Amino acid sequence: MKAILIDDEKPALQHLERMLLKDGRLTITGKFTSARLGLAHLEREKADIVFLDIGMPEMNGLEAGEYIAGMDRNTRIVYITAYSEYAIEAFELNAADYLLKPVTSQRLNKTLERLEVGKESAEVKMPPAPASAAPVKELSILCFHRLEFTDSTEPGRKMQWRTSKAQEVFALLLHNRGQWILKDTIVDLVWPDFKPEKAVTNLHTTVYHIRKLLKAWDMEVLVEFSQERYRLTKEQVLLDVEEFELGYAGTPVESEEEWLRREKILKLYRGDYLQEHHYDWAEIRRKELQVRYIRMALHSAEYELSSGRPRLALERLLDLQAADPYSDQLCRLILRSYADLGDFIGFRTHYDKYKELLENELGIRPDQVMDSWVQKVL
Structure with a gap:
């Protein structure tokens, strides 16, 4: 040798x-x-x-x-x-x-x-495994709400990060997937209070643990290093954010078939992007995806109202309002849902709470057009 x-x-x-x-x-x-x-x-x-x-x-x-x-x-x-x-x-x-x-x-x-x-172990040739009718293995990475791996052949399988920093470095590389990131940039974001030499040592050890975890899950995900930079590439691994963006539609729903297709896409959104981890560097992306989700869900709610399903629309809209409590568009659709259900007590209660929120938090009142419409309905 x-x-x-x-x-x-x-x-x-x-x-x-x-x-x-x-x-x-x-x-x-x-x-x-x-x-x-x-x-x-x-x-x-x-x-x-x-x-x-x-x-x-x-x-x-x-x-x-x-x-x-x-x-x-x-x-x-x-x-x-x-x-x-x-x-x-x-x-x-x-x-x-x-x-x-x-x-x-x-x-x-x-x-x-x-x-x-x-050397001897590496030279041993293993015989090919016999063909079997094993179920197709489908691996996914989830980023909505929290970072998780899933395995279709083992639904209850749990992942275990060696440290929270290993999880953050992987999330950062995945966030910038396909793009090279300077080693110093990663160190500054993940270990801002460490001395440079110690931070770099931590980074190398952390990358090793990430690679080890990916190998254990048999994922076609690579963490590459070249010219003081790292990048993550993947193949044959599903990513919920990518699926959501491919299926996203910001236009009104025109048919029942289209509504059903969008429902599958909206269900991918289990919560805001990396919501549980509170990474500052992910904040802009989190907001972009949240805005898209709200817009798409609003169009589905409008279709539900127009097709005679106000209770379904109301449940969806109340969930959306938790993310965007000041939206007058959301408030109008919620009030319309209560009206279509004939629940005028719920209608009045919701509008009163909305007015109180605007006055206490923003020091404003609902616009005159909305207020006139509410009084007319009541």
């Missing part, structure tokens, strides 16, 4: 080289005192193993590990650190192993044995 060594400390680099040459199981094809030089070498020539120091200037080992994974997922990394606090983080970043400085021959031997076992 071919290996390269990357460590900014020359004595440590030479010490590791001597031990590996003495062992003889690996062929050393390069040794470098900076991560960037090592990465440049890997672009020209592949290596099976990279011994990579974590604590280096310019680019630390955890960040360099992201670049290496982006070049070739089959390249295995052995992280080296003088600080035991980084050992667990390094191992969690899908490392083949980690070594604490000063590296001893006994500990290095265990690492090489682990690498040999890993």
